[in-house]
Amino acid sequence: MHLLSAKWLWTGHQLVEDAGLLVSAEGTVAAVGTLAEVEAAAAGASDETPLAREDLGETLLLPGLVNAHSHAFQRTFRGRVQWRQAGRDDSFWTWRQAMYSAANDLDPDAFEAVSRRCFTEMVRSGVTHVGEFHYVHHDRAGQPYSDPDELARRVIRAARDVGLRVTLLRVAYGASGLSRAPGGVPLLPEQRRFATRSPDEALAAVARLRALDDPLVSVGLAPHSVRAVPRAWLPELAAFDGPIHVHVAEQPAEVAACKATWGCGPLALLAEAGLVDARFTAVHLTFPEPEDPALLRRAGAGVCACPTTEMDLGDGFLPLALRDGVPLSLGSDSHARIDLLGEARALEWHARALAGRRNVMTPPGDGAQPRHALAGRLVNAATLAGSVALGGRGDGLRAGAPADLCALDLDRPAAEGVPPLEAAVFSGSPEWVSAVWVQGRRVWTRP
Amino acid sequence: MHLLSAKWLWTGHQLVEDAGLLVSAEGTVAAVGTLAEVEAAAAGASDETPLAREDLGETLLLPGLVNAHSHAFQRTFRGRVQWRQAGRDDSFWTWRQAMYSAANDLDPDAFEAVSRRCFTEMVRSGVTHVGEFHYVHHDRAGQPYSDPDELARRVIRAARDVGLRVTLLRVAYGASGLSRAPGGVPLLPEQRRFATRSPDEALAAVARLRALDDPLVSVGLAPHSVRAVPRAWLPELAAFDGPIHVHVAEQPAEVAACKATWGCGPLALLAEAGLVDARFTAVHLTFPEPEDPALLRRAGAGVCACPTTEMDLGDGFLPLALRDGVPLSLGSDSHARIDLLGEARALEWHARALAGRRNVMTPPGDGAQPRHALAGRLVNAATLAGSVALGGRGDGLRAGAPADLCALDLDRPAAEGVPPLEAAVFSGSPEWVSAVWVQGRRVWTRP
Numbered sequence: 001m002h003l004l005s006a007k008w009l010w011t012g013h014q015l016v017e018d019a020g021l022l023v024s025a026e027g028t029v030a031a032v033g034t035l036a037e038v039e040a041a042a043a044g045a046s047d048e049t050p051l052a053r054e055d056l057g058e059t060l061l062l063p064g065l066v067n068a069h070s071h072a073f074q075r076t077f078r079g080r081v082q083w084r085q086a087g088r089d090d091s092f093w094t095w096r097q098a099m100y101s102a103a104n105d106l107d108p109d110a111f112e113a114v115s116r117r118c119f120t121e122m123v124r125s126g127v128t129h130v131g132e133f134h135y136v137h138h139d140r141a142g143q144p145y146s147d148p149d150e151l152a153r154r155v156i157r158a159a160r161d162v163g164l165r166v167t168l169l170r171v172a173y174g175a176s177g178l179s180r181a182p183g184g185v186p187l188l189p190e191q192r193r194f195a196t197r198s199p200d201e202a203l204a205a206v207a208r209l210r211a212l213d214d215p216l217v218s219v220g221l222a223p224h225s226v227r228a229v230p231r232a233w234l235p236e237l238a239a240f241d242g243p244i245h246v247h248v249a250e251q252p253a254e255v256a257a258c259k260a261t262w263g264c265g266p267l268a269l270l271a272e273a274g275l276v277d278a279r280f281t282a283v284h285l286t287f288p289e290p291e292d293p294a295l296l297r298r299a300g301a302g303v304c305a306c307p308t309t310e311m312d313l314g315d316g317f318l319p320l321a322l323r324d325g326v327p328l329s330l331g332s333d334s335h336a337r338i339d340l341l342g343e344a345r346a347l348e349w350h351a352r353a354l355a356g357r358r359n360v361m362t363p364p365g366d367g368a369q370p371r372h373a374l375a376g377r378l379v380n381a382a383t384l385a386g387s388v389a390l391g392g393r394g395d396g397l398r399a400g401a402p403a404d405l406c407a408l409d410l411d412r413p414a415a416e417g418v419p420p421l422e423a424a425v426f427s428g429s430p431e432w433v434s435a436v437w438v439q440g441r442r443v444w445t446r447p
Numbered sequence: 448m449h450l451l452s453a454k455w456l457w458t459g460h461q462l463v464e465d466a467g468l469l470v471s472a473e474g475t476v477a478a479v480g481t482l483a484e485v486e487a488a489a490a491g492a493s494d495e496t497p498l499a500r501e502d503l504g505e506t507l508l509l510p511g512l513v514n515a516h517s518h519a520f521q522r523t524f525r526g527r528v529q530w531r532q533a534g535r536d537d538s539f540w541t542w543r544q545a546m547y548s549a550a551n552d553l554d555p556d557a558f559e560a561v562s563r564r565c566f567t568e569m570v571r572s573g574v575t576h577v578g579e580f581h582y583v584h585h586d587r588a589g590q591p592y593s594d595p596d597e598l599a600r601r602v603i604r605a606a607r608d609v610g611l612r613v614t615l616l617r618v619a620y621g622a623s624g625l626s627r628a629p630g631g632v633p634l635l636p637e638q639r640r641f642a643t644r645s646p647d648e649a650l651a652a653v654a655r656l657r658a659l660d661d662p663l664v665s666v667g668l669a670p671h672s673v674r675a676v677p678r679a680w681l682p683e684l685a686a687f688d689g690p691i692h693v694h695v696a697e698q699p700a701e702v703a704a705c706k707a708t709w710g711c712g713p714l715a716l717l718a719e720a721g722l723v724d725a726r727f728t729a730v731h732l733t734f735p736e737p738e739d740p741a742l743l744r745r746a747g748a749g750v751c752a753c754p755t756t757e758m759d760l761g762d763g764f765l766p767l768a769l770r771d772g773v774p775l776s777l778g779s780d781s782h783a784r785i786d787l788l789g790e791a792r793a794l795e796w797h798a799r800a801l802a803g804r805r806n807v808m809t810p811p812g813d814g815a816q817p818r819h820a821l822a823g824r825l826v827n828a829a830t831l832a833g834s835v836a837l838g839g840r841g842d843g844l845r846a847g848a849p850a851d852l853c854a855l856d857l858d859r860p861a862a863e864g865v866p867p868l869e870a871a872v873f874s875g876s877p878e879w880v881s882a883v884w885v886q887g888r889r890v891w892t893r894p
Contacts, residue, residue, distance in 0.1 A: 028678040037570070048534040076864075078864070078865045078869075078870075078873075078874065079865035079866045079869030079870055079873060079874065080865075080866065080869070081805075081871045082821060082822060082872075082873055083806055083818045083819065083820060083821045083822070084805070084806035084809040084811060084821065089804055089805070090804060090805035090806040091804045092803055094803070096807060117860065117863060117864075120860050121860040121861050124860065163801065175683070251773060254801070299613060308796070310797065310800065311796035311797065311799050311800045312796060312873075313799070313805065314799040314800070314802065314803055314804040314805040314807075315800065315803070316800050316803060317800050336873055336874065337861075337873065337874050338861070339876075349755070349758035349759060352758050352760075352761040353757065353758045353761070353762065353763050355766050356538070356699070356761055356762070356763060357536055357537060357538045357760065357761045358528075358531070358537035358538055358539070358541070358542060358759070358760065359529065359531035359537040360529055361760075362530060362531040371530045371622065372530065373530060374529060374530045374531065375529060375530070413564065413571065414568050414784075414785070414877075417523075417525070417564075418507075418525045418526035418527075419526045419527065422525075422526030422527070422529045423525075423526055424528055424531075425785065426525075426526060426759075426783055427525065427526065427783065427784050428880050429786075429876035430861075430876060431876050431878035431879075440491050443798065
């Protein structure tokens with residue numbers, strides 16, 4: 001058993017001052033509360049192994065940050081698409097061409113290396129669990145590797161090597177655009193590494209990956225988007241019994257094409273096929289139809305917002321209508337930056353600028369809620385909500401839950417005199433993260 | 448003489464690899480270029496004092512960051528206004544009440560202490576020059592201190608104590624709202640510490656402060672806003688011969704009141720009084736009139752955007768129309784965060800989300816411009832443009848210019864393989880700043 005003490009701890013439900021957290025030998029939370037409460041629990045435990053203690057001082061302990069939407073390999077061209085060629089307008093679509101080039105340039109070793117680079121930065125910024133939306137499957141000629149899951153295994157290995165919990169969201173990608181033709185628009189040559197020939201192929205890959213013997217690896221299914229998955233595949237993919245993530249309505253052109261082809265928006269098309277329920281996460285949803293927020297609320301489905309990428313790629317801001325009553329998780333997506341608490345504050349700050357008022361995402365309450373209700377909700381978007389989106393329970397730091405933890409060092413001028421959760425959410429940087437634990441094991445400590 | 452070498456250096460005009468910068472005994476740039484060029488210049492210098500050398504390694508040297516709009520005392524309530532009271536909508540105006548409480552709670556010692564706290568964080572985030580928009584002048588009863596410039600001197604002292612170059616923008620504040628009555632709407636009791644009784648009082652204060660014997664202190668004039676300065680005062684204030692900063696069109700209510708009272712928007716009102724020329728900086732201008740961008744361009748006047756504060760307070764986003772041809776400087780204003788390069792990337796990222804395309808603020812060019820043209824423009828908003836707004840030349844790092852420098856340590860996973868300016872602008876945090884020099888003197892080094 002291992003007893004951590006810290007000046008502050010946010011469980012996901014409650015802010016505790018002079019806090020303690022007892023980690024079991026299995027890497028779960030054995031007890032959490034004030035240090036006095038946790039010491040009493042430790043004394044009463046029957047475990048006879050000696051108790052290791054560590055005092056983290058002027059630190060805020062949080063549930064580990066969850067990065068619910070990542071394309072790790074996109075780290076390879078960070079900073080190299082931040083200019084414009086003369087005489088050309090840049091957009092999501094020109095960026096996509098640059099991304100295809102990068103994707104088609106990586107052999108398995110390079111793919112694993114850039115994934116490890118990305119995940120290393122992720123761990124050091126407090127992330128304990130990543131949802132890797134993985135769509136590069138084949139060799140550069142579009143032929144399956146001798147192990148058809150070669151690249152999926154490489155990306156999983158990269159994540160596990162640096163200590164991350166990982167949910168591999170295996171992508172199904174069968175078309176290059178919407179069409180009433182049975183298979184949609186045929187794939188472009190530059191999409192051949194992503195190709196999935198049938199829904200069964202995707203489901204079989206998911207089944208193989210699920211057999212991996214590592215409790216910190218789980219698997220989900222990712223029909224890429226209504227652009228890239230023929231409509232006929234959707235009901236078959238809905239048979240999957242785990243987390244389902246889809247890029248939805250990231251660009252107006254996608255919504256327009258979907259309505260022109262099928263007479264409804266992308267979310268309604270996915271819902272009609274049986275995909276949209278509590279397992280479901282709509283990634284982006286920057287351009288929802290008016291009925292989409294209610295559809296998600298009825299279904300208990302969530303949205304994963306990636307504010308930095310949605311700005312960087314010229315998508316837009318998550319609309320105000322999606323801020324209420326819809327579970328919101330967060331991702332760093334294309335990894336222009338990796339800063340999940342930064343994504344959380346962007347959610348609220350963009351909402352303020354859009355609404356023309358302040359403290360927009362404060363949860364509805366009866367006046368009895370604590371002052372940190374807003375900061376708590378934003379932290380939870382970067383933690384508990386991401387865990388739920390990736391198939392977890394999202395319990396936060398409760399007895400029995402995995403001890404995935406992120407420590408923020410608040411002993412610095414920027415946090416002096418600032419309430420701890422508000423300091424973490426509104427004033428922090430990834431460099432404030434001082435230590436990270438996954439399933440009770442310390443995977444990183446700032447030197 | 449002191450020779451700094453660094454892997455990269457951005458002069459404000461050019462990116463130099465394997466760079467050198469020679470600092471004169473007076474704290475100016477004696478030479479800048481590749482290390483070989485600068486060594487040759489140093490060898491040829493007649494100075495006989497020994498040359499001190501320092502190699503900064505995997506570092507990007509930038510002109511010092513300039514924070515062109517600061518209210519240092521607002522640091523006192525950081526994090527304490529990031530929630531919403533039950534049953535109340537929060538807005539800029541409710542925030543303002545909280546700000547008034549804070550302003551009315553500080554005696555001179557406390558005012559100086561919170562200013563020093565704020566400026567300490569500023570220096571550590573790479574800022575070398577602050578424009579302090581200073582509007583708390585009197586004691587809590589609204590009576591002038593025995594030295595009427597007591598608080599201005601305190602805030603100047605706080606800045607100089609931590610090594611900052613400071614431009615004190617002395618505020619004129621005479622009314623609590625727009626009215627055709629000669630003095631505008633009378634001040635509220637909670638505004639009594641800000642009171643200026645006449646334009647002459649403000650101009651006399653500016654003249655006294657200009658007499659301070661410190662080359663790193665300069666003075667500007669800040670008619671607070673068209674809300675707080677009676678129209679009749681404006682032509683008299685226009686007589687001032689230094690930088691003039693005014694809060695302009697931060698909230699729709701201000702614009703509506705101005706149009707209802709005077710039949711034109713705030714910028715036009717200021718222009719009609721002779722204030723809007725090359726000395727002039729419009730702070731915010733979140734809600735410009737359609738003719739305002741052209742007015743600014745004709746006048747050679749600038750805009751100081753404060754994207755973080757403009758989100759935090761529920762103002763809005765700087766409109767796209769102000770991104771072209773108008774000099775843009777940046778400020779951390781209310782200091783929810785102090786991250787000037789973060790403000791710079793917010794300018795571009797907000798522009799992308801508003802425009803629905805990428806690389807919006809890339810300067811117009813002929814195709815021969817370097818790839819880092821966009822990152823360079825954004826860095827310059829956080830450096831050279833701020834210097835110009837505060838009455839400086841904005842030369843950047845050229846021979847003869849003050850050696851105000853900021854070093855960013857790029858030896859970190861987040862910058863690995865990323866072009867240096869793009870890493871600094873799009874991926875950086877204040878914690879990347881490793882050392883800061885003002886007028887050639889090193890004022891901070893990260894431990």
